Amino acid sequence: MNRRNNNILYRISVWIKTFYYFLFSIKCVNNAEFLTPIGTVREIKSNKKSLIRFGDGEFNIISGKGIRYQAFSEELQFELKDIIERYIDSKGRTPYHLALPSDFLKCNGLKLLKKRVYVASWSFSRWFFKKNYDRCVQYGDAFLFAKEYEEIYRYLWEGVQTVIFVHNDRKYAEQFSRKYKINTKFVQVPNKNAYEKKEDILSKIYEEIRACGGIKIVTLVSAGPCGKVLVKELSDKGYLAYDTGHCWDNPLELIK
Incomplete structure (x- = not known):
């Protein structure tokens, strides 16, 4: 019974935190600019840049958590932080172009309510991005490789x-x-x-x-x-x- 009660309390605490992240990131993007999938490909090709994509997993590791297919390590945390901070500090003048999930960052947070999994997966990432990385810099679209865009990304x-x-x-x-x-x-x-x-x-x-x-x-x-x-x-x-x-x-x- 105690184990069951502890599990219930844990789940409640998780959803309280999730609600906090959701509430304080309803408007997530104020400063950053996001390229379209086509714009991302043009930026990469015209400037002969590599492409790095960050999503919720990378934000989780930077914040000190592991994910299902990659255990947390301080070395990996440092390297991921260095990738995004170096990109921001140089205003994108790195040999790689950094792309973030614009669909889930730019939208009004209320749109996440369409699916419970959206709220659970993206509330923290939106809050974390708003707090740390919503700077005056141009990001690519990490969803460039969505199945709908195959005719675009094949040009890479x-x-x-x-x-x-x-x-x-x-x-x-x-x-x-x-x-x-x-x-x-x-x-x-x-x-x-x-x-x-x-x-x-x-x-x-x-x-x-x-x-x-x-x-x-x-x-x-x-x-x-x-x-x-x-x-x-x-x-x-x-x-x-x-x-x-x-x-x-x-x-x-x-x-x-």
């Missing part, structure tokens, strides 16, 4: 000779190669806690880049929060990389 690898496909399942690399008719090299990552293998993954990516001569190569990364760090490391060394997330196996859906 137009003219590319080789794609290094970083994912936990080879079959998606093979599907990509068949669909887009591009030479594709596969680098496998764990489906959980990929960050712990960051250096091994980077080593394999660099090995593939060297083997291909480093010309007209793009790296597509699906590796959770670790993927953000991988793209940052690659872009700092002058390589193009796009944090696609799991659009290949679990595509994003726009807010309805």
Whole structure:
């Protein structure tokens, strides 16, 4: 009985916090500008930038929490904070373009009430963004890789000779190669806690880049929060990389 009561009290406390975050982020964006999916692709292509996408998982880790497929670590927390703070401090003049989930940040918070899962998943992220990262800076749209935008995001690898496909399942690399008719090299990552293998993954990516001569190569990364760090490391060394997330196996859906 005590365990049951404790569980009920815990759930009540969670929803009280969620209501607080929801209430104080009904209007979330005051200063930041968000590009459209097309605008995001144009920004990336015209300036030869890599792409990093943040969502609720990254905000959770920055705030000190783990997520289902990536345990919390202070090192990862520091690296994610550095990515967004460096981007803001330089007014976006980094080798990577940072994209955030504009659909869920720009909308009136009351729109989240359409689905309980929206309130549960996004109230904290909206509040956290408003408190820390709603600055006068231009963000891309992290929902660029929603299934509705395939005809837009495919231009990111137009003219590319080789794609290094970083994912936990080879079959998606093979599907990509068949669909887009591009030479594709596969680098496998764990489906959980990929960050712990960051250096091994980077080593394999660099090995593939060297083997291909480093010309007209793009790296597509699906590796959770670790993927953000991988793209940052690659872009700092002058390589193009796009944090696609799991659009290949679990595509994003726009807010309805």
